[in-house]
Amino acid sequence: MVGLDIQGLVVRRGSANILDGVDLHIPCGGTVVVVGESGAGKTTLLKAIDLLISPAEGVMSINGLKYWEGQRVLVRPEAIRGDIGFVFQEINLVPHLTALENIELRAKVIAGRSRVSAEMSDLLSALDLVGKEQRYPDELSGGEAQRVAIARALVSAPRLLLLDEITSALDVLNQERVLASLKKARELYPEISLLAVTHLSSFSESIGGRILRLEAGRLFD
Template sequence: MTEPFLSVRDLVVSYGDFRAVDGVSFDIDKGQTLAVVGESGCGKSTIARALVRLVTPTSGQIVLDGTDIAQLGEKQLRPLRHRVQMVFQDPYGSLDPHLTAEKIVAEPMRDRSRADRHAEAARLLDLVGLPTSALDRRPAEFSGGQRQRIGIARALATSPDLLVLDEATSALDVSVQAQVLALLADLQRERGLTYLFISHNLGVVKQISDRIVVMRAGRLVETGSTADVLHAPTEGYTRALRKAALDPTTMRGRKPRDVVRQLQGAPA
């Protein structure tokens, strides 16, 4: 048996006396998708922020490909940050409105020549289904689905192994949502990406995930294969989730675009 690509053990994230995440453990195999589901405020987005080290866990382990990143300082984290990138819920708030799509996507490539950055930005935009003409346009000139594609292209600019997708399709209408899910599936198949997919929508989760973790009040209440959890849940809470449309979890505190640079290894 091979070791999981990401192994989270007894993860705790506390804010004073409040435990936003309370002793959560799970694994994700390379090239697989783990969905984390639950109602608003259950700790899903806090897990996402801990995995990309926007917050430092109070205790527990986050073992990424053999390295525990849970308590590493920023200097130690910097060479690892490119391996884990985040795609945010808000496809507009996560993009700097003053930059063109080319500059947004090319921002992580600061050590490359201008010509290389231009060529790679064009390639990545093409990869996510946007034309070359998109390079010179700003976020306000795109639809919500197109903005999310730019966000995905930007995340791919560091050649990551793991994408943390925090409600990445919840702000999109159903038809656009399906297109973005298809894009994510294609990218995973072509590039061997590993996904942690956070959602309140079990219909979306059914389409994209291999395994599911169900959260409630900071704790893991059920986990298993997607088929088992959705079709034969053992917990009443999971059964209730199947019957209710729950409010999406939002990023609180800093706007997504204010943390993008940190995720890419630069000072925020």
């Protein structure tokens, strides 16, 4: 099956099941927005997909490549990292690297991939970062820093882009700019599947796609 496919995902913390049997399919080029209250497990879901935490049960595959089953990773984690871009809620650029160096660092880490990324200049221009390349993170506004983080996630030409509340720390003007830039950047990668989580209904409306609720560890239409 093309795109992201998840079946029966369970994540435990102590004795509680934070995720309790999540099924999710996002086709290539598809968008899913997961809404849920604070503490519902939205970040846990994204981290489990990116293998930043280990699920207790479930099967996950991207474009038919099964990379997690039960409690085991089935591919080299580095192999799957290049296929998944992650934009975190808290902006986490490397402080002593410029905007461009932050983006290039990821490109280097996943070097050797056979897939070709969009030209860096196209990516910077789609994300409205031209002229900001040499700035350090503390010289960027929150919105600019988040756009750098999106460029960093996309530079590996991932198959799946995970967005964790990327606009919740921004004012309304910057929220709109980030979403407009995201839309342009995405046109460079028409095949990418996108999974965004948010507690803001305004975000889910403006990004489009299918909206699911995360409640009691499961996804609902």
